[in-house]
Structure formats: C-alpha cells, structure tokens
Amino acid sequence: MKVAAIQMVSTPDVAENIARARHWLHEAAAQGVQLAALPEYFCLMGMKDSDKLAIAEPDLSAGGPAAEAPLQAMLGETAARLGITVIGGTLPLRAAMPERVRNACCVYGPDGQRLARYDKIHLFRFDNGRESYDEGRVLEAGEQPVTFKAQGLKIGLSVCYDMRFPELYRAMSFTSPDQPEPCDLFAVPAAFTYTTGQAHWELLLRARAVENQAFVIAPAQGGTHQNGRRTWGHSMVIDPWGEVLACLPEGEGLALATLDLERLRAVRQQLPALRHRRM
Template identity: 50%
Template sequence: MTTTPASHRVAAIQMVSGDSLQANLDAASRLVAEAAWRGAQLVALPEYFYLMPADEPRRVALAEPFGDGPIQRHLTGLARTHRVWLIGGTVPLQSLAPGRIYNSSLLFDPQGECAARYDKVHLFGFHHGEQHYDEAATMCAGREPVVASTPLGRLKLSVCYDLRFPEFYRLPPAPELIAAPAAFTRTTGEAHWELLLRARAVENLAYVIAAGQGGEHPGGKQTFGHSMIVDPWGKVLDCVASGEGIALADIDLALQAELRCRLPALSHRVFP
C-alpha cells in the first residue's frame, strides 16, 4: 500500500480489553507500534481500551485529572515515540460529581501534546432481557462538540452512542474526518453498527474512522467489533471483524474535495 501526495494513512485499532489495566496498556502499545510501522499517520484506539471490567465502578476508580495520570502519560508516550496523531479511545477523567466520570476522547499530536479533548455527550442506555446498560449512572455528559485541526483535515471527535444522533455531526464546521471509538454491544452492533457508520460518512461526505472493541470481556459482556474505515461515498475501505487487529486505509483528500464539489450537499442544507 503506497500513499499519494494527497493521501494519508490512518488506522483503527480493534482490541478485546479485559480487567487488567497494565495488560490493556501493553496491548495498546503493541498495536499502535504495528500501525505506525505500517505507515499510519493517525491511529485511533477504541472506547474503554484501558479497561473493560465486569464491575463498572472499577472504571470510575481509575479517573484521572485532565492532563495527568498513568493512562494519559501512556498515550502521550505512544504518540511521541511513534510520531503519530493518536486518538486515545476514551479516558476516564475526573468530574465534580461523586462516583461519576467523564468518558473523554483525547487527541494527541506527534509531540505527545494533548491537542483536543471531547467529553462524550450522549450517554448510552439499553434494556433488553438480561442486558442492562446505563452510562448515566457512572458518567457525566459532555456539553460541547469538538472539531480539531490536523494535517489530515478537520477531525470531529465523537464516541460510540453519538453515532445515533446525526444532527450532532452536522454542526459546523464540516469535518473531513470523523472519529468514532466505540464498544458497541453485540446485539446493537449486529443491527446497526455498519449502517450508522456508513450513513454518517455519506451524510457528511467525510471519512469515518471507527475503532471498536471486538470480543468477549469479563462478566460475559460481548462487543461487536467490525472496526472499519469508511470513505465519503460510504465504501468500507478496511474492516476487522473480530478479535484484535488493525483496519488500515489511505484517505484521499483530493478525492474527497472532488466528491464534495460533484455533490455539494453540505452547501444545499436548508435547515440548520
């Protein structure tokens, strides 16, 4: 795979994180190193890459102050060592609410500096039979969308459940890239994951980089995987179905500009 002057290689890392912080950090290190070795300039880790415990309060216990903590230091080191733009999946950041955290996606530049922070706005809730999820019980919702400037274009940060809210992605400025680290459940993933990713790509004529969890986790939780990179026309460029792996693709900004010129849907919007 070779890049052209207008293209940039990106990677979506798929993990099957468990309940050991160190083991998960080690796995992330290995996979980011491989992605960088394969030429990726921007690498995305999945939501909760650092921990997928059976007991949710264990995640809350790892909450860090923004700008410091072992998870953030680890991400800083990875970005700096491999000279990549790194989307650190999500990181548990402290809030003022007792027993609750922000589920935050942090973007690091190749010098290891945090270039952007996005606190997940839409908190997942799902109830079906024995499956019960209520992120609001342990998380605080963010309030602001975030678009970061990178050499690959404007990058919209989002997380998992955000994908179900198309209006969130249509807020200006229009991004060239959308990041969607996730831990989609197997039930909802089988039904909607690829559909949502491709819809967000087509609606926004943007590349979507979706790094997910893909397997069975402590407590019997099952995530859908299928980490993928989708182009602005809705084509899946690469996908990892299950288990650990790396979805890798070249994004062509010249092609994207051509598509936006050919089909100027973003400028044809009537309603904000």
C-alpha cells in the same frame, strides 16, 4: 494519509490493556500510519461499571504530575515516540459530580502534546430483557462538540452511542448556517454491544459518512470480554461515498486504510449537498 482503526478486546487488567494498546500503536506506526485511533474503554473493560471510578485520572492538561495520570501520559509519550497522531479511544477522567467520571477522548499530536479532549455527550441505555446497560449510573455527560486540526484535516470527535445523533455531526461542521466548515474525518471510538452492533453499526457509520461527505474512522472493542460482555467489533474506515475501505470483524488487530483527499474533494464537488443545506 494512512490511518489505522485499532481493535481490542480489553480486560479488567489495566496494565495488560496499556501494553496491548502500546503494541498496536507501534504496529500501526510500523505500517506507515500517520493517524491511529484506539477504541472506547481501551484501558478497562471492568467486571462492573463502577470499576472506572477506581482508575479515574485528573485532567493532566490542568497541571499535576504525570504519575497521577498514567493513561494520559502513555498516550502522549507514545504519540511522540512514534511521531504520529493518536486518538486515544476513551479513558475515565474525574468529574464534578460525586461517584461519576467523564468518558473522555483525548488526542495527541506527533510532538506528544494534547490536541483535543472530547467528553461523551450521549450516554447509552438499553434493556431488552436479556441485556441491560445504563451509562448514566457512572458517567457524567459532556456538553460540547469538539473538533481539531491534524495532518491538514478538520477532525470531529464522537464516541459510540453518539453516532445515533446526526445533529452532533452537523454541529461539528456548521458553526453557523452561513459559515460551513465541513469536517473531513469523524472519529467514532466504540464498544458497541453485539446485539445493537449486528443491527445498526455499519448502517449508522455509513450514514454519518454519506450525509456529511466525510471519512469515518471507527475503532471498536471486538470480542467476548472477561466480564461476559460481547462487543460487536467490525472496526471500520469508511469513505465520503459510504464505501467501506477497511473492516476487522472480530479480535485484536488493525483496520488499515489510506484516505484519498482527492476522493473527498471529488465527492463534494460532484454532489454539493453540504452547500445545499437550508436548515
């Protein structure tokens, strides 16, 4: 199966970001891709964290006109038009808490119907004296791991900072100790900072692939944004042995790769680590 991790350098202009996302989804489909994934915050890298509140949408699956949820509508319509599965990076959905939003990853199938919604569970906080981030000021954390089936694969959803918590990935593959159903692919849309990305991005992604014997697709923000923030980029596709199949270091574009399911089966057969799990 051919996949694309889409890298963007999103701006404070939502309309411009939507146009760029649509462009790269069309380009991915033209390259024969069956599944394409957008990065975290594909729709907005605002001048301040609270800018997300102004564009927060209601959950379209709960009913209501598409005009109130243009981001969700665009993802579903584009998936249907192109006949591909779209992992829609993240977008802000309204939360129960006042002055908070959910950082939600919505997935759409080739028929345009939503297959899954995952709300980012782990909220990033970092302060090294030069850079300071605290997603908890604006985001409400999600609670539940989410998986879905597409293109014959079991796919697990995570977002950016989640990758530092291996127990989340185990939870998506093992609903109970005696009933493993491993994920075949993990999606990790991200907007990793340059500082933390340079140190840990590839290391963590390859670790999640190896320990779960699964493919990883990690579409990222990759460049210097209008708000002054620099993101690490290096959108990647990684195989179950930890080999990097594709990487786009910086700037907009596609990291393209073909997922070899025979390779997946061979890795799991030759080294049956998932069956050896005892805790």
